[in-house]
Amino acid sequence: MRTRRITAQIRFETLSVLRNGEQLLLSLILPLGMLVFLAKTPLLSALGTISAGEDPLTVALPGALSLCLASTAFTGQAIATAFDRRYGVLRQLATTPLGTNGLIFGKLGAVIAVVIIQFALAFAIALGLGFRGPVDPLALVLTTLLGTAALLSLGLLMAGTVRAEATLAGANLIWVLMAGVGGLVLAHPGEWGTVVGYLPSGALGDAMRAAVGGAGFDVKALIVLLVWGLLGTLAARRWFRFE
Amino acid sequence: MYESALTIRGLHYSYGAHHVVDGIDLEASTGSILGVLGPNGAGKSTTISLAVGTRRPDAGSIEIFGLDPHRDHEQTSVLAGVMLQDGGLPMSAKPLAILRHLAALYPNPLSVDELAEPLGLHEFSSRTIRRLSGGQKQRVALAAALIGRPRLVFLDEPCAGLDPRAREVVHTFIRDLAARDVSVVLTTHDLAEAEELADEIVVIDRGRIIAQGAPEDLRNASPEGRRLVITVARPASAAATASLDPGNSSLLTRMNAIAPTSAKGTTFVITGELESTQIAGLCAAVADAGLAITDIDMASQSLADVFFDLTGRPLR
Secondary structure, eight states: OHHHHHHHHHHHHHHHHHHOHHHHIIIIIHHHHHHHHHHHSTHHHHHTSSOTTSOTHHHHHHHHHHHHHIIIIIIIHHHHHHHHHHTTHHHHHHTSTTHHHHHHHHHHHHHHHHHHHHHHHHHHHHHHTTOOOOBOHHHHHHHHHHHHHHHHHHHHHHHTTSOHHHHHHHHHHHHHHHHHHSSSSSOOOHHHHHHHTTSHHHHHHHHHHHHBTSOSOOHHHHHHHHHHHHHHHHHHHHHOOOO | OOOEEEEEEEEEEEETTEEEEEEEEEEEETTOEEEEEOOTTSSHHHHHHHHTTSSOOSEEEEEETTBOTTTTHHHHHHHEEEEOTTOOOOTTSOHHHHHHHHHTTSSSOOOHHHHHTTTTGGGGTTSOGGGSOHHHHHHHHHHHHHTTOOSEEEEESTTTTOOHHHHHHHHHHHHHHHHTTOEEEEEESOHHHHHHHOSEEEEEETTEEEEEEOHHHHHHTOTTOOEEEEEESSOOOHHHHHHTSTTTOHHHHHHTOOOBOSTTSOEEEEESOOOHHHHHHHHHHHHHTTOOEEEEEEEOOOHHHHHHHHHSSOOO
C-alpha cells in the first residue's frame, strides 16, 4: 500500500514536470541545446578548454548532464515546491495517507525519473554527434545519486524557508551562476577552480567530467557532494516550514 | 449509540509569545455537525491543523476515533478528510486528475464520478486549477477532502467566496454527509451558516472558547433579550440628547435605559423586554425631542450580538 502510494505520487509529480512548459525549457531545451552548441561550434577550442583535435563532446556531454541535474533536482524542484507550499498543496498532501515522508520520496523519485529521460536524450544526441569517449557507468550512477541528493535537499531548503517569488528569482539566478561560473559545465583553472570544487556545482561538474569522458571516479568531488547532501538534508529537516 | 469522532482536551499552541490556541476542548460526535465560529485570527485554522497532525501541539491531547493524529497518522489520515482554507490544490493540474491521484493514496476511496457529479465539477473539468474561479476551486477542494471516504471531515471556511447558488449546493452536501453518519467540523465566521448547519456551535475568540451550545441556546443565553433600535435623521443635538436623558423624562426613567450608542449620535439602542405602549411612548419622546425618525428596528439577539456582548468587539 505504501509503495503504491509513493509510486502514484512519483507518477503525478513526474507528469507535472513534463507538462510544465517552463520546466521543460529549463530541463530539456537549454541543457540539450547547449550540448549541441558546444559540440558544433569552435567555442571550447577558442576558450582553450580543449586542445586541437580533442573531441568537444568529452567536455560538452558531462557539462550537459550536470546542467540537466541542476535544472531538475535544484531549480525545477525548488520553484515547484515553493509554489506548492504557497498554495497549501504540501499541507493538504501531508493530511493524506501519503504523509511527509511519502511527499519527499515522491519528489526524489520524480527527479530520478526526469533525469533518466534527460540523460537518455543527452546520450542519444551525443552518440549521434559522434561521441566515442569513455563512460564509467558506476561512477555516472554514483555521481547522479549524490548530485541529486545534494541539489534536491538544497533546493527544498530554499523552497521551504523563503517566499515563493524569492525562490523563483533565486533558484534561476543560482542556476545561471552554477552554469556560468560555478564549475558545473566547465572546469575553471587556478584558485577559482579550487574554490568552486568545494561547492555543490563544481563538485558535481568535476565528478561528472571524471565519470563521462574522463578517468572514472573523482573521489574528492564525490565526498564533497556527499557532505553537501548530508548538510542539505539536515538543514531542510530542521528549517523547512510547510506554511 | 454514541461514539466520539474527535476529542480535543486542553489544546495549546503558540507562535513565539503569541498564544494562538490557548486551552481549547472540542468534542464531535458521529453524524453531527460542529460549527467552530470566530473572527479571523481566532485560532480556528490552527486548531484544525493541530487536529489533523500537520502541526504538533505545545500541550493537550487530540484523538480521532481514539487514535493520535501523529503516532497513528496512517490510520487517522484515512479516517479524517481535510479541506484547507487556501484550497491546497496544485495550480497546473486539472480537477479530475487531482482527484484521481488523491484516490490512489487511499485504501477504499470514492469514485471520482460520485463527487464530480453532485458538485458539478464536470462543468470546468477541462481547465487547470489556476484558471478556476474561487468558488470552483472550493468545490474541487471539498471533493478532495471527501475522496478518501472519511468518517470525519474538517472543513475550513468551505463557503468563503461562494455565490449563493454554489453555497446552497455545498450546504446540501454537508447535510447529506451528516445524514450518512459522517462527522463534520466546520469553521466559519459566517453566523448564518453556523446557525443553519451546525448541531452545536463553539465560539472561539483569541484562542479560547467563549461560548458553546446549540444555536438556539446560544441566542437565548443573552440576558438582554430583544432590542429596539431607533435611527434618527441627524445627529441629536446636545439639547435633544439631554431631553432624552433618563433624568429629564419620566418615561425613560421608568424604562431605565436609553443612550445614543453610535459615535454620531443618530442611533438609539434600547434593550430589554418592551411593552407596545412603552415602544409607542419612546417614539413619541424621540419625536418630542425634535428628532426625525428614519428607521425603527426590533430584532431578537443574533449570534453577532451574542459575540459582541461576550467580547465587546464585533465579529469580523
